[in-house]
Amino acid sequence: MQSSSFLPTDHLTLPDHPGVYKYFNEENELIYVGKAKSLKKRVSSYFNKSSGINRKTRKMVTEIRRIEITLVDSEFDALLLENNLIKKSHPKYNILLRDDKTYPYLLLTKENFPRIFPTRKMIPRKGTYYGPFASVRAMNTVLDLIRELFTIRTCKLDLSPYQIAEGKYKVCLEYHIGNCQGPCVGHQHEADYLKDLEQAKHILKGNLGVAKAHFKQEMQNHAENLEFEKAQRMKEKLASLENYQAKSLVASPSINNLDVCTIVSDEKNSYVNYMRVKNGSLITSKNVELKKKLDESDEQLLLTALIRLQDQFQSDAEEVLLNIELTEPIEGLNVFMPKIGDKKKLIELSLKNAYYYKKEKALLQGVNQDKKDRVIRQLQHDLNLPDIPDHIECFDNSNIQGTNPVASMVCFLNGKPAVKEYRHYHIKSVVGPDDYASMKEVVGRRYRRLLDEGKPMPKLIVIDGGKGQLSSAVEALKELGVYGQMPIIGIAKRLEEIYFPGDSYPVHIDKKSESLRLLQRIRDEAHRFAITFHRNVRSKNAFGTQLTAIPGIGKNTADSLLSHFKSVKKISEASEQEIAEVIGASRAKKLIAWKQKNKGA
Numbered sequence: 128m129q130s131s132s133f134l135p136t137d138h139l140t141l142p143d144h145p146g147v148y149k150y151f152n153e154e155n156e157l158i159y160v161g162k163a164k165s166l167k168k169r170v171s172s173y174f175n176k177s178s179g180i181n182r183k184t185r186k187m188v189t190e191i192r193r194i195e196i197t198l199v200d201s202e203f204d205a206l207l208l209e210n211n212l213i214k215k216s217h218p219k220y221n222i223l224l225r226d227d228k229t230y231p232y233l234l235l236t237k238e239n240f241p242r243i244f245p246t247r248k249m250i251p252r253k254g255t256y257y258g259p260f261a262s263v264r265a266m267n268t269v270l271d272l273i274r275e276l277f278t279i280r281t282c283k284l285d286l287s288p289y290q291i292a293e294g295k296y297k298v299c300l301e302y303h304i305g306n307c308q309g310p311c312v313g314h315q316h317e318a319d320y321l322k323d324l325e326q327a328k329h330i331l332k333g334n335l336g337v338a339k340a341h342f343k344q345e346m347q348n349h350a351e352n353l354e355f356e357k358a359q360r361m362k363e364k365l366a367s368l369e370n371y372q373a374k375s376l377v378a379s380p381s382i383n384n385l386d387v388c389t390i391v392s393d394e395k396n397s398y399v400n401y402m403r404v405k406n407g408s409l410i411t412s413k414n415v416e417l418k419k420k421l422d423e424s425d426e427q428l429l430l431t432a433l434i435r436l437q438d439q440f441q442s443d444a445e446e447v448l449l450n451i452e453l454t455e456p457i458e459g460l461n462v463f464m465p466k467i468g469d470k471k472k473l474i475e476l477s478l479k480n481a482y483y484y485k486k487e488k489a490l491l492q493g494v495n496q497d498k499k500d501r502v503i504r505q506l507q508h509d510l511n512l513p514d515i516p517d518h519i520e521c522f523d524n525s526n527i528q529g530t531n532p533v534a535s536m537v538c539f540l541n542g543k544p545a546v547k548e549y550r551h552y553h554i555k556s557v558v559g560p561d562d563y564a565s566m567k568e569v570v571g572r573r574y575r576r577l578l579d580e581g582k583p584m585p586k587l588i589v590i591d592g593g594k595g596q597l598s599s600a601v602e603a604l605k606e607l608g609v610y611g612q613m614p615i616i617g618i619a620k621r622l623e624e625i626y627f628p629g630d631s632y633p634v635h636i637d638k639k640s641e642s643l644r645l646l647q648r649i650r651d652e653a654h655r656f657a658i659t660f661h662r663n664v665r666s667k668n669a670f671g672t673q674l675t676a677i678p679g680i681g682k683n684t685a686d687s688l689l690s691h692f693k694s695v696k697k698i699s700e701a702s703e704q705e706i707a708e709v710i711g712a713s714r715a716k717k718l719i720a721w722k723q724k725n726k727g728a
Contacts, residue, residue, distance in 0.1 A: 133194045138174050141167040144198055147208045150220075151193040158190060159220040160212045162205035164455070166196055181422040187220045203459030210434045220420050222431050231266045232258035233331060240286045240310045240320050243279055243327065245270065257331040259440060260411070272371050273330055276338075276364045277323040278308045278315075286310055330368075333405035339368055382407050382469055386442055389450040389477040390429045391485050395419055398488065399432040400481040403442060404473065411440055414484040425451055450474050503542050506587075506642035510625070510634065512614050514586050517541050520573070521589035521649045522600065524554075524565045525657040532557065534569040535657035538585075539649050551660040563599040566590065571603035578607065588615040591650050594626055601628045618650050680717060684710050 133141065141148075146166045150159040163169030173188050199205050213221050236242045236254040245266055249256055260266035273279060280286075284296060296311040308315035329337040346361035387402040396416055403411040413436060417428050429451060437444070447462040448470055456462075465471045507515050519539045524532065538548035552572065557564040570588075577584060590600045597617030604610035617626040623643065624633035636643040691709045692698045698706075707715035 131196055133196070135174060135191050135194060138171045138194070139167070141170055141194075141196060142198065143167045145200070145202050145205050146196050146198040147205050147212065149195040149197075149212070150187070150191045150218075151195065152190045153192050155193070157216045157218050159187060159218050160209055160216070162202070162209040164202045164205075166198075170194065170196075183220075184421045187421065201458045203457050206430060206434050206457070206460070207438075210431070210438060214435070222417050222420055222423060222428060231260050231263055232256040233260075233266060233270060235324075235328070235331070238286070239288070240280055240317055241324060242281065242283075243270065243273060243331075244281070265411075268371075269330065272367065273327045274306065275367055276330075276342075277327050278306060279323065279327065280307050280310060282307075282311070284311055333403070333408070333410040335368060335371075335408065336406055339365060342368065382473075384444055385446045385448060385470075386433070386437065386444040387448045387473050387477045388429060388433045388436070389474060389481050390425050390432070391478070391481045392419075392425055392428070393485070396488075397425065397428045397432075398481050398485040399429065399436075400477045400484065401432070401436040401440075402473070402477050402480075403440060403444065412480065413440070414480060416484075416488060426453060430457075448474055448477075450478055502641045502645050505640065506645060509636050509640065509642045510587075510614070510616065512587065516587040516614075518583070518585045519587045519589060519649060520585040521591060521653040522566060522569060522573075523591040523650070523653040523657040524562050524569075524596075525654075525660070532565055533657060533660050534565055535653055535660060536569065536573055537649065537653045537656055539645075539652075542645060544652060549656060551656065562592065563595050566592070566596045567599040567603045570600040571606060574604065574607055574609060578609070584609065584613050586613060588613060589646065589649055589653075590615065590617040591620075591653055592617055593619040593624075597626055597628060618646055620650075623647065680710075680714055684714060 143165050144167075145164050146162075148161050148163060148166055148170050149157055150161075152158050161169065173184070173191075197208065199208060231245050231247055232249065233243055234246050234254050234256055236244075237252075238254075241254065245263075246256075258266065260269070274281075281301060282299065284290075290296070291311065291313050294312070298309045298312055298314075299307075301307040302309045302314075308320075310317070310320055326338050326341050329335070329341075342361050342365040346358050346365060349355070349358035349361060382404060384405050387404065388399065390397055390399050392398070396418055399415050399417060401411070401413045401415070402409055415432060415436070417432060419428070423431075429449060430453075433447065433449075436442075445461065447460065449462050449464050452464050453462060465474060503516055506512070510516075517540060520536055521539075522534060522536050524534045532554035534552040534554060536550045536552070538545045540548075550573065552569045554565045554568060556568050570590075574584070588600070590597050594617065597615070600615060600617075601610060604615065615628060618624070619626065619633070622633075623636075623638070625636060625646070626633050636646075687709055688698055688706070692701060703715050703719045706718055710718070
């Protein structure tokens with residue numbers, strides 16, 4: 128493979144050859160990766176077409192500043208390379224396969240008398256990994272089968288020949304109940320142990336036919352030697368294996384080693400079902416959701432999902448069944464769309480799963496939306512509000528013995544925190560610990576700002592405190608001339624009482640009500656935000672006071688340090704050279720000397 132770089136204006140000079148193209152923006156950030164049978168034709172199509180391109184694609188094209196290409200031997204190689212690049216870089220305009228789970232594997236360890244156990248972490252040096260499994264239940268079913276058929280040890284002992292010869296171990300309960308043959312005390316030779324392990328590997332790979340043939344042969348050998356009890360045990364193991372295969376059988380056993388991948392779509396998303404079938408048995412089934420980015424076709428989405436899922440589940444399938452026809456065959460990828468027979472039934476089964484997954488996602492989104500609407504509608508009912516409170520703002524003050532007074536405002540939209548709308552305030556006009564005056568100041572500043580900027584007012588204002596804080600907030604609204612335009616309440620911490628302005632008695636909401644829990648959550652979030660801000664301010668001020676006590680370092684120098692390093696901790700960890708770049712070499716030496724002196728003290 129070879130790579131080259133081009134400007135967008137050079138797209139006509141690209142080679143007429145299979146490969147992968149990468150688009151970079153002005154910040155040299157990778158924004159899109161694509162594959163092509165002909166790089167020249169595919170890339171040029173982005174710049175030559177004036178119609179038929181959707182808005183999102185046109186926006187992407189305007190951001191392209193550099194094109195990088197990599198030539199490959201076939202379109203299938205381009206598919207694989209594209210998949211690897213997308214997984215590595217996550218370009219913002221590429222299809223997003225929504226699947227951030229860590230899947231379970233079965234690990235066959237590299238050690239004397241190897242073990243098989245489940246794990247979610249892949250560390251290649253530890254052994255061979257089989258999977259991933261689409262669910263823990265599916266993995267445990269396979270693991271239970273292996274432990275039923277073979278005497279594989281489950282202990283973590285070091286079974287090196289030296290340790291066994293030293294006689295350091297004793298047999299455990301697993302030996303006494305017949306699940307282990309006692310290799311730890313030399314009752315089983317490693318060669319015999321590894322014979323069982325070879326058959327277990329076939330089951331892990333889904334090759335049940337090999338394991339079945341092994342047990343049949345062992346059963347016959349024991350019968351010929353008149354070892355009928357051993358022959359009976361082999362027969363029982365064969366029956367267990369056949370029972371497991373019968374439960375997972377979805378097609379004729381003659382259908383061997385293929386993948387099935389189907390897709391159903393709506394305007395914004397696509398839903399893909401992927402199945403692996405070996406000897407007619409379904410060994411993996413996985414549903415994924417893909418978020419469309421540039422109005423991709425179902426064919427493009429399906430191929431993207433297929434390559435990623437085959438890579439993820441380490442597929443060695445000889446052929447792939449799809450529910451849509453490809454416009455052109457892809458060299459190296461043996462795919463087709465069956466019309467009749469068992470393979471057609473597999474497509475129908477996969478599509479059934481894909482449609483069910485789509486329906487399940489739609490229901491889940493609907494349930495989540497209904498729940499959000501239900502809670503804020505319940506709040507509207509409980510507080511007798513004129514409008515649905517889909518925009519709530521809550522205020523809280525924070526000070527300790529009157530020092531560093533600050534306040535916070537948090538915003539919730541549709542019952543969810545809108546973090547970008549959060550605000551914190553330094554109290555400017557109040558001297559000493561006066562919560563009422565502080566509340567009046569910040570409420571006035573907040574809504575004077577909204578009025579000046581012409582931004583919408585909230586549907587509900589929540590004040591963290593009782594009647595006093597609520598009255599102060601009301602005064603601020605009256606001075607602005609907006610009192611009565613939106614509801615305002617106070618929530619007292621002790622009994623979770625809700626106060627309206629002018630009411631002598633509080634409103635009590637059922638303690639188990641979702642609407643009260645929402646108000647409590649909003650109040651707690653405002654308190655958390657205020658406390659965090661107060662701690663930061665107090666820490667900076669304390670450090671700033673210490674800094675200004677150093678000869679030659681004044682308030683402006685201390686402010687410069689805090690502005691540059693952002694936190695007291697980073698200043699304390701900075702080197703003399705880093706500090707000198709901000710405040711000069713002379714002051715930096717004084718600060719370092721002071722730090723060392725205080726550290727020693």
